[in-house]
Amino acid sequence: MKRWVYNTTISQKLWFLSGMALVLVVILFYFIFMRTTRLQFVEALEKKGESVSQLLATNLGAGLYLNDKSYIQKILKGMEGDSDIAFLYVFDKNGNQRYAFQVVNHPLSRDSLLQIGPKPLLTSNFLIIKKPIYFYREFQGYLILGFHDQWVKNKIASQEKQILFGTTIFAVIIILLTLGISNFIVSPIRHAIHRLGQYSYENNQLIRFPESGKDELSQLGITFNKLITQVEDTIQKLRDSENYIATILDLSPIPLIVADGEGIILNASSNIQLLANIPGKELKGKPLTTLLPEGDVEVIYSRISSQGESIDNYITSIDVPTGQKKIVELNISSLGTRDSGKPEFIFALIDITEKIETQREILEHQNRLQKYNRELSQKTKELGIANEKIKSNARKLDHLIQISQEIIRAASIADVLKVLIHQGRTLIDANKAIIFYWNPKQKKLVPSLSYPADYLKKLKSIAPNQSFIYKSFEDNESFLLNEDGINASDCAILALKDTQVISTIALPLSEKDYKFGVVVYIKEDSGVFYIEDLNFITTLVHQAAITLDKIYLLQAFREKARNLEKAYQELKSTQQQILQLQKMESLGTLVGGIAHDFNNILGIIIPNLDLMRMRGKNDPELLKRILIIQDTVERAADLTRQLLMFSRNQDVHLKPIQINNLLSRIARMLKRTLGKHIDIQTELDENLPLIQADETRLTQVIVNLAVNARDAMPDGGVLK
Structure with missing residues (x-):
């Protein structure tokens, strides 16, 4: 490498360096700039996603806290028209999906989405942002947004075209600059090298370049001479620096x-x-x-x-x-x-100790002030929520008073239960309501009334068990249960799915020691019951129990009054019967005495009639008169025997009796005694056999029956 450097000219080096610079610049510019550009576009998309997700998460907190599905849909419905959004999910704090919107399919499952970290995740096709949802610092769930990366790809493709065009321009400029440097720089340097070869060190003195002329070599000489002068000055300054530094330290x-x-x-x-x-x-x-x-x-x-x-x-x-x-x-x-x-x-x-302490105090005051501002803002929000709750509770209280008055005016048990089901449900915004009434014979809680009405068909009677409904009845205790408090067996009793989001209230319908049953109110997938709801509905159910107790007492009083009236009438009838018996007893005593005296008289007449009949055998007319008198005396004797029987002094004498003769004789007597308004008719069977009976007592029975029949026909009639 060194050999090549020393064996090549400056012009060749310039062209080589220009080429290398062009290649490196193109490569670095393309990859670094394109990476930066991609990051910028991705960051722009992330900023949009962050702002959208932050806004949505802030607004969704109240919806998840109140479990208001319509409110969540209302907020997110407008986002479905955003072309950059590929999919959108809302999960509650339990991981249950509360809302979903999907334009394109994606490979991520529900668990994969929930495991995404707080930073945005960039995949090959999507930018995924996961935002926690809070409501007044209470965690409610997650918002997961997926954005198309097509916008980023389009921007990068456009940028690549611009980079290609810029690279071409840059290459042309590099070539032109290389030519210029080669012509305007290398040539003067060659001349300077030629001139520098004419100078050298003499007597250990620094050589100075000639400064005549205005060309590049002369300018280089001037600059070199100035540098030499500065070096000499610097050496002198270094020699004096110790004294200078010492002076600075002292002053x-x-x-x-x-x-x-x-x-x-x-x-x-x-x-x-x-x-x-x-x-x-x-x-x-x-x-x-x-x-x-x-x-x-x-x-x-x-x-x-x-x-x-x-x-x-x-x-x-x-x-x-x-x-x-x-x-x-x-x-x-x-x-x-x-x-x-x-x-x-x-x-x-x-x-800077005092400065730091002052800044620290200022910072502490600022932090304290910010804390106070946050607390004030939080208190203001809480006050607003409390004010809304007070207004809502005031409306519910007014509704409660109206329902209570309606229950008080109810005239029957059915009316009370209907008001408790329908009006009680609207008071606390329940979806369903059931009344389980206690059946003492079956020893079960029997579903008696429900809303909706067809819901009653799905319910069964509840025998003693560990369900919260039976515990409410047995322990006379109210229950407010939300999602985690309701188990699968309770859902089965209420004919509900254990996968549903359910909130229930169970209240004992009882007054003092008497238990009527249990009232159950249910919310499904539409929020939860609060303690205020429990207080309101407890007051209403207690009022209903008092009204039911009054109705039962009134019914008992009425039944007691009817029983007393019946007992009084029976007592009066019994008293009349006793009085009649006393009269009959006195009359029987009197009749018995008269019958004995009359029987004594007949005892004198009958023997004398027998003597007269024996003497009058020869006188038919006299004998006829005697027989008539004897027949009459025998009837008088029968009458005496009946009177004696009435007075209970006559013994029973059984003998063979022809019943037809007896009935004919009694019919003739009754025609004279019952009155003309009673028509007496007889239908006698001639083939009837003799019967063994006491004629007097049998006659008395038939006469008594006839008298009773007459009393039953005050306007007259036929006696057969």
Whole structure:
């Protein structure tokens, strides 16, 4: 390589270097500039993506916090028309997809998207940005945006055309410049070389070029002579620099230190004692680490060797022997290489302890003020949210009062349950509502009413178990359960899918010690219930339980009143029966006495009639009269026996009786006693056999039946 360099002319080198420069510039310009351009275009796309995603993430926080799907769709619907967006996904904090928009297919799965880091990811076809979504510093989920890189490719293709055109222009310029340099620079240099060959050193004196003429060689001679003069002046200055530096150290108001390249202190100003409480003379010959921290000394010399010969505004600290720590600002400059052959540096130390403390206090005040501003902004937002909640709760409270009045006015259990289902559901914005009523016979909670009505067909009775619904009934306790609190068995009881986002409230429908059942309200994929909702619906359910208790008490009172009325009527009837029995008993006693007396009279008449009949056998007319009297006396005897039977003093006498004769005789007697408005008819079977009976008692039974029949026909009728 050296041989080629020495064996080629300047003109050849110029053409070679021009060619190499052209190639290198083209290569470097193309790759570096194109890479920079691509990065710029990608950065522009990233800035757009960052601004869009940041805006969307800020607006989506409230939607995910409230679980408002319509609000999320409303915000993201407008982004579907952006031609740069390839796909868009929204995931909640549990990784569930809440919104999706996709123009083109991409190979990334849901898990791959969620594993993307916070920095934008540039693939072969897409720029993917993943943004966390917060609502008042509470993490809610992720927004993932995918942008087409076609815009970047189009921009790069256009830029490549411009680069090709510029490269061509640059090549032409390089060729023209090479020709110019070859003609206007190389030729004068050849002349200068020819002239320089005429001069040499004489007597150890520096040779000076002739300065006559105005051509390039003469100008080169003038410049060379000036350089020689400056070298001589510099040598003299170096000889005087020690005295000069010592003077500066004595007169400088700022503490100064001179050190060599190995970190040894060569000299120090006297006022260094005011800063470090160490006399400057004691520091000579000691390492810089005596005054400055060892780590800072290493950093300073490393920066001097790598970046340059001076360092400005380097902040460090020094430990004063009194125990105080001072903060200083270092400004370091190079003094060059002196007689020792080692580079020397001068250190200026400025005490900025008070300045730093003041800046620190100002910064602390600024940070405190920013903190107060953030807290004030946060409190303002929280106050706004609280104000909205108060307004919403006021509306719900007014609605609660109206529903409570409607429940109080309800006249039946069914009316109370309907209000509890329909109005209670609207009070807390529930999608579904069910009332499980306790069946004491089955010992189960039976679904009795629901919204919607066809939802009731999907539900089954709940036997004693560990579900939160039965616990609410058994322990008389309210439950508010959101996603994590509802297990698969509870979802099965409510005929819901365990993959749904569900929020439920279960309330015992009870008053004092009496339990009516459980009321359940459900929200599906439309937000969650809050503690305010639980408080409102608890008040309503308690009012419904009180109303149900009053209705049950009223029904019990009415049933009791009906039973008392019935018992009173039965008591009156019993009293009348007892009074009648007492009357009949008295009458029986009286009749018994009369019957005995009358029977005694008949006992005298009947024997005498027998004697008269025996004597009147020869007188038919008399015998007829006697038989009539005897028949009448026998009827009187029968009547006496009936009276004795009525008075319970007559014994039972069974004998064969022809029932048709008995009925005919009783029918004739009843026609005279029942009245003309009763038509007595008989239908007798002539083939009836004799029966064994007490004629008197059987007659009494038939007469009693006839009298009862007559009493049942006050307007007359037929007695068969």
